[in-house]
Amino acid sequence: MRTLTTGDIAKFCDVNQRTVIRWLDKGVLKGFKLPGRGNNRVKLDDFVSFLKQNGMPIPEQLAEDAQPKVLVVDDELAIANAIRRTLKPLDVSIEIANGGFEAGSQLMMLKPDLMTLDLSMPGMNGFDVIKFVRSTEEIANTQILVISALNEIELGKAIELGANGALSKPFDNDILRQAVSDLLSIKA
Amino acid sequence: MRTLTTGDIAKFCDVNQRTVIRWLDKGVLKGFKLPGRGNNRVKLDDFVSFLKQNGMPIPEQLAEDAQPKVLVVDDELAIANAIRRTLKPLDVSIEIANGGFEAGSQLMMLKPDLMTLDLSMPGMNGFDVIKFVRSTEEIANTQILVISALNEIELGKAIELGANGALSKPFDNDILRQAVSDLLSIKA
DNA sequence: GTCGCATATGTCGCATATGTCGTATAACTA
């Protein structure tokens, strides 16, 4: 959604719609009027900067103005860093989780747009992770890109379970970058 | 996002509204101001954690769940179930995480009041978990009860890092129950 | 105990922000 109505803003701020209209009239919140009877619209950017300026909390749902978030899950730090280097040219923020606990906590904390997932990590079953993500409402639409040394059959199984893509290790840097930007619908 | 006004809070705490405003000014209660003339709003979560932190009673109307939530972290299902059985008589809800990933995700999802923690699990360092919890604002005041087969020195180290209690495995059921109810300030 | 002090909380009044309601009408949906 590119612009917001007074009703939308009222809900986000938990405030009466009448109040939002008054903010607009007074000019503390920047917006514009439709030609009809003067219904108000506020650009998403203007609303977010309005919230920031007044120290008001920003609903997660709107914080998308930032870069897409990528979570790299791999127990081998060397590989995780390699993935990070490869993705660095993209306009994304990157976090690394090199263990099951970190993966779980970061996943729920960051709610990344995309996660790369090593299927075989000590103390953690990658397939279960995929199932968990898909069945957990808050993060169900996270893009999952499996990166694993396992064979094609296993990769296929991951896709069946709901992974959005799968690459075999070792991976080609260009292909990885392309896969991530495709899944996030951004320019490579 | 549900928010509260100073008047709401005044009623909940049975306190004058003027006092609530002073709490906000002093920063003991976290909130934000509307742009108009600076009317205050407090996020429900912030208010609840404010109440908890000061040991104030939480109005039923606001308590998400009457029962305290306990997360049992142990890779051995037999032990996790034994802990659950032991705690069952207490008026708490119990969830089990038998892996690092589950532990991390459940911790951030449930935000339990107390977690029992096995220090030595495959692919997961218990000490790091304690540090993580204590340094993550949203869950920083989670009670941590370490339950481990490691020696006294290691248990002491866990306490130093911020664990609220430590029991050695195998544990005595009565002692475990007592420790949990003490940490949660409920009747055994 | 009680005296005194520092501080927290309660009370009051005013200006004003915010909530509520009703109505006409724009904007959306099929």
Added chain:
DNA sequence: TAGTTATACGACATATGCGACATATGCGAC
């Protein structure tokens, strides 16, 4: 096109912030 929902706005009711002052509370000293 017709029906539904959302919106703007006036008028009024209520809630809020804040300054100034009164009262209550906690606590150490004696």
